[in-house]
Amino acid sequence: MSTVSATTGRRTGRRPQWLTPLLLGLPALAVVLLSQGYPLVRQLVMSFQEFGLRQQFGQPPEFVGLRNYAAVFSDSVFWVVLARSIVFCAVCAALTMLLGVAFAVMMTRLVPAVRVVLQSAMLLAWAIPVLSSLTVWQWLFNTRNGLVNWVLVRSGLDQFDRYAWLLQGTTLLVIAGVIVIWMSVPLVVFMVYASLTQLDPEVLEAAELDGASGWQRFRYVTVPGVAPVLMLVGLLQIIWDIRVFTQISVLQDAGGVAEESNLLGTYVYQIGLGQGNYGMGSAVAMVMLVITLALTAGYVRSLVRQGATA
Amino acid sequence: MSAPAAAAPVAPVGRLSATAPGRVVRSRSQRVRRVVLQVVAVLVAVLWVFPIYWMVNSSLQSSADLSGDPHFWPSPAELGNYSRILSDATFWSALRVSATVTVIAVAVALFSAFFAAVALTRFRFRGRTSMVITVLVIQMIPAEALFISQYRMLDSWGLINSVLGLGLLYAGHSVPITIWMLKGFVDGVPADLEEAAMIDGCSRPGAFLRITLPLLAPGLVASGIFALLASWNEYTLALVVMKDNSSATLPLWLARFNVANEATDWGAIMAGSTLVALPVVVVFLIVQGRMAKGLVAGAVKG
Numbered sequence: 003m004s005t006v007s008a009t010t011g012r013r014t015g016r017r018p019q020w021l022t023p024l025l026l027g028l029p030a031l032a033v034v035l036l037s038q039g040y041p042l043v044r045q046l047v048m049s050f051q052e053f054g055l056r057q058q059f060g061q062p063p064e065f066v067g068l069r070n071y072a073a074v075f076s077d078s079v080f081w082v083v084l085a086r087s088i089v090f091c092a093v094c095a096a097l098t099m100l101l102g103v104a105f106a107v108m109m110t111r112l113v114p115a116v117r118v119v120l121q122s123a124m125l126l127a128w129a130i131p132v133l134s135s136l137t138v139w140q141w142l143f144n145t146r147n148g149l150v151n152w153v154l155v156r157s158g159l160d161q162f163d164r165y166a167w168l169l170q171g172t173t174l175l176v177i178a179g180v181i182v183i184w185m186s187v188p189l190v191v192f193m194v195y196a197s198l199t200q201l202d203p204e205v206l207e208a209a210e211l212d213g214a215s216g217w218q219r220f221r222y223v224t225v226p227g228v229a230p231v232l233m234l235v236g237l238l239q240i241i242w243d244i245r246v247f248t249q250i251s252v253l254q255d256a257g258g259v260a261e262e263s264n265l266l267g268t269y270v271y272q273i274g275l276g277q278g279n280y281g282m283g284s285a286v287a288m289v290m291l292v293i294t295l296a297l298t299a300g301y302v303r304s305l306v307r308q309g310a311t312a
Numbered sequence: 313m314s315a316p317a318a319a320a321p322v323a324p325v326g327r328l329s330a331t332a333p334g335r336v337v338r339s340r341s342q343r344v345r346r347v348v349l350q351v352v353a354v355l356v357a358v359l360w361v362f363p364i365y366w367m368v369n370s371s372l373q374s375s376a377d378l379s380g381d382p383h384f385w386p387s388p389a390e391l392g393n394y395s396r397i398l399s400d401a402t403f404w405s406a407l408r409v410s411a412t413v414t415v416i417a418v419a420v421a422l423f424s425a426f427f428a429a430v431a432l433t434r435f436r437f438r439g440r441t442s443m444v445i446t447v448l449v450i451q452m453i454p455a456e457a458l459f460i461s462q463y464r465m466l467d468s469w470g471l472i473n474s475v476l477g478l479g480l481l482y483a484g485h486s487v488p489i490t491i492w493m494l495k496g497f498v499d500g501v502p503a504d505l506e507e508a509a510m511i512d513g514c515s516r517p518g519a520f521l522r523i524t525l526p527l528l529a530p531g532l533v534a535s536g537i538f539a540l541l542a543s544w545n546e547y548t549l550a551l552v553v554m555k556d557n558s559s560a561t562l563p564l565w566l567a568r569f570n571v572a573n574e575a576t577d578w579g580a581i582m583a584g585s586t587l588v589a590l591p592v593v594v595v596f597l598i599v600q601g602r603m604a605k606g607l608v609a610g611a612v613k614g
Contacts, residue, residue: 019435019437020437020438022431022435023431023432023435023437023440024431026427026428026430026431026435027427027428027431027432027443028427029423029424029427029428030424030425030427030428030487030491031428032424033420033421033424033480033483033484033487034450034484034487034488036480036484037462037480037481037483037484037485038450038453038458038484038485040465041458041461041462041464041465042453042458042461044461044464044465045458045460045461048460048461048464105356108349108352108353108356109353111346111349112349112350112353113350116350116353116354117353119353119354119357120353120354120356120357122357122361123356123357123358123360123361124357124360125596125597125600126360126361126364126593127360127361127363127364128596128600129592129593129596129597129600130364130589130592130593131544131545131563131588131589131592132545132547132563133545133547133562133563133566133567133585133588134367134566134585134586134588134589135363135364135585136567137367137566137567137570137581137582137584137585138363138364138366138367138370138582138585139363140570141366141367141370141578141581141582142363142366144578147378147379147380147381147382149366149382152381152382184360184363187360188360241452245454245456245457247454247455247456247547247548248547248548251547251548251551252547252567255567255571256570256571257571266456267454267456267548270456270457270459270460271456271459271552274459274460275459275460275463275552280460280464283460284460284461287456287457287458287459287460288457290454290456290457291453291454291457291458294452294453294454294457295449295452295453297452298448298449298452301448301452302445302448302449305448306445
């Protein structure tokens with residue numbers, strides 16, 4: 003054994019220790035720098051520049067300091083969009099976690115056959131591409147002969163006859179939220195269920211013998227036992243739901259109202275690529291990036307902590 | 313009616329029988345609760361799978377059937393919607409674009425991430441931990457926060473509407489997660505195996521190629537498929553980069569087809585959605601167990 007480490011020691015001793023890993027990491031570094039690092043720097047620069055239509059036709063962009071940010075922060079539309087994004091994110095993430103944890107706990111108490119049925123349904127909903135599910139949800143909520151309106155009218159709610167869900171910001175966001183929750187719950191179910199099955203059943207039984215009620219056992223034994231996973235999954239939901247784009251964008255394109263339903267992502271798209279105001283769009287995008295990174299810090303910290311305890 | 317009251321007097325016995333596979337004797341109300349729970353679970357399953365059922369169901373019906381009251385069962389089932397989609401040149405063009413972009417993205421991501429994962433697992437160097445954290449953070453940068461400058465960059469390089477440009481962006485987005493997954497798999501192969509091969513006369517790269525690489529094949533397949541699914545399903549960057557209909561990827565094609573045909577041809581839209589989903593769902597179902605394991609392995613062994 004000692005000879006082996008001696009030879010490896012000599013081998014690596016010939017060249018600097020950091021050279022081999024650097025060379026190995028170079029291709030990945032190049033790809034990430036090219037596709038994300040460089041655009042990130044460019045966008046940061048652009049957010050301090052006057053960069054609108056005139057600049058696209060050859061005028062050199064002019065540095066304007068914080069003017070773009072000042073314009074963004076003094077625009078009431080931005081604050082409305084930001085508030086809407088936060089509310090949308092909070093509602094979707096909370097409901098996703100609530101349903102996901104409830105279903106995962108339920109899954110631990112199912113007979114095998116029923117469990118397989120529930121797992122298969124969740125797996126299918128998780129696997130389906132977002133655009134496929136978006137088209138069918140649009141069809142379900144179709145104004146003229148969608149199933150949802152038909153069922154609502156049949157149940158006596160006549161006001162839903164030919165109800166146009168996408169023509170109001172709130173109802174468009176409700177549909178988007180339903181879709182987001184529907185497709186996010188399966189991952190929560192699977193991750194929480196996996197960690198629930200790792201719990202030591204003897205601890206739960208001991209609590210039961212000590213007289214703890216079902217709710218107390220859940221609250222004081224189960225929840226702390228799976229807390230790291232709950233934190234992680236919950237944070238991921240928040241990070242994903244604050245940046246939701248596809249659902250909103252597709253529903254808007256399918257004849258929905260844009261102004262009343264914009265969230266941060268579609269707002270950046272509209273200002274930057276729609277209206278060609280790259281400077282201001284970049285400023286909003288930077289705000290969005292900072293929010294995401296702040297949330298990510300929590301994600302990374304809990305991952306590192308998990309890694310340390312595992 | 314709660315359990316502890318019944319269990320408490322016979323504590324030691326109850327404890328033994330509870331840990332046995334046969335489980336405890338239940339009261340009548342507990343049995344009822346248990347049955348109700350199974351029923352609720354089936355209802356949840358039906359609710360969750362229903363949109364997918366409705367997609368397939370609608371895709372098998374004629375326009376006439378779809379325009380009136382809903383039919384919950386396609387009778388008679390007809391394949392006219394599918395033949396309309398399959399004879400549509402724009403569908404095949406989108407399929408080709410998606411396939412090309414995905415191949416580029418997966419090849420670049422897998423190749424570069426593999427070496428980076430080896431660097432992170434087999435070498436100890438200064439800044440290694442900060443490298444790992446950087447990888448994690450980059451992974452979380454949303455496409456929505458960068459697409460303006462990514463669009464500008466590709467535009468100035470003449471790469472708008474190009475599979476190369478979109479492939480590069482997809483590869484960039486897949487590299488961090490691929491490194492993360494592969495790191496877990498490389499960690500799973502003990503370095504002792506390589507050292508043993510080196511005692512037998514292999515060089516260090518030789519030992520790695522002959523011993524570790526074959527053991528990593530499942531990990532490479534799993535992370536490759538993960539990158540494949542991500543590129544195949546991606547919508548945001550495709551929307552930004554692929555402006556022309558002739559360069560649309562499948563998700564873009566589906567969205568535009570939907571907007572163009574809404575209120576006239578829901579059967580065809582549902583057939584298109586089903587065709588886009590089918591291969592993805594099949595691949596996903598085959599690899600999901602391994603994928604979850606890879607993610608967990610990467611996540612736990614920070």
